[in-house]
Amino acid sequence: MPRLTQADLQAYLDEALSPAEMAAIEAELRKQPELLKQLAAINARRDAGVHSVGEIWRRQRLSCPSREQLGSYVLGALDGGMAEYVEFHLQKIGCRLCLANLEDLRRQQQENSETVKTRRTKYFQSTAGHLRRKKS
């Protein structure tokens, strides 16, 4: 894999890389504290409104497969070219949001429905109070 790029650091700030790459960058940051300056410089550039094509591409998810396509990928139902691209997007681009969707789709096939129901009920009960406040 190529060395750490500016685009990697941009994605790091947005929690947008795969967990393994995020951890690798954190290890580099501990070894090379001067990288922090580069991260701060990226923030400054963003503040000033300098655009990066890659940041726009990633932020707007311009090439991310849809959730349905990821579902087909899990089932092995995508055609050759598209399947190869999805694999590339997940593994080489390390798209964190697509990786999360993929993991969720895989878990849906394995997780106990009672566990999921309990978790969702907990989320609802702990947050619905904020919903009611918005209503009043």
Add this chain to the structure above:
Amino acid sequence: MTAPRDADSLLVERIRRGEGEAWDDLIARYEGRLLAFVESRLGRRGPSEDIVQESFVGFLNSLPNYDGRRPLESYLFSICAYKLTDHLRREGRRPAVPISSASDTSGDWQVSDSARRASSIARSSERKQLEEKAIEGALREQIDRWREKAEWTKLMCAELLFVRGWANKDVAEQLSITEQQVANYKFDFIARLRTLIKRQDLSEEVFPELYADG
């Protein structure tokens, strides 16, 4: 990405009206992917669920400011990323990064000699959104065209160059094509974007990487 935006817009409208059933639907639709997102970094289920919960509260609190044109999934992920980052900082796993290095004179942010100091081109947020929207449109059009023609190598090439920031040589090696092919794809892609920038009267200064070689 094709997002079910209409369904999401209706859902958000109902949540804005305080409908509990709609809120339940949103949780059911998105909690799994948010949990997977957080847990992949934390590796622990309990704290991960807490962060997802905080993200849902954050979403409800920010609802008055939510721009419905933005995909709901991306918005929820961005809130979740923010909460996760905060958690990782508190755990000491993630370093605190200054929000701005405007006072830093190292000039590291400069992409090329043609790029000016960021502060000299500061302008309105409306202008920035307009610029981003224009580039987004051009990129989307190009990506859709590659997909329709099944030109996957060109898509992968551009994505490695611009999203990952890889050098031509590394891209060529990864995709088993020549460096000359990478250079040609890159040239065509940049030329198209430059044309659009010119046609829309956008400032070259705010897209330094597209003019780095010129």
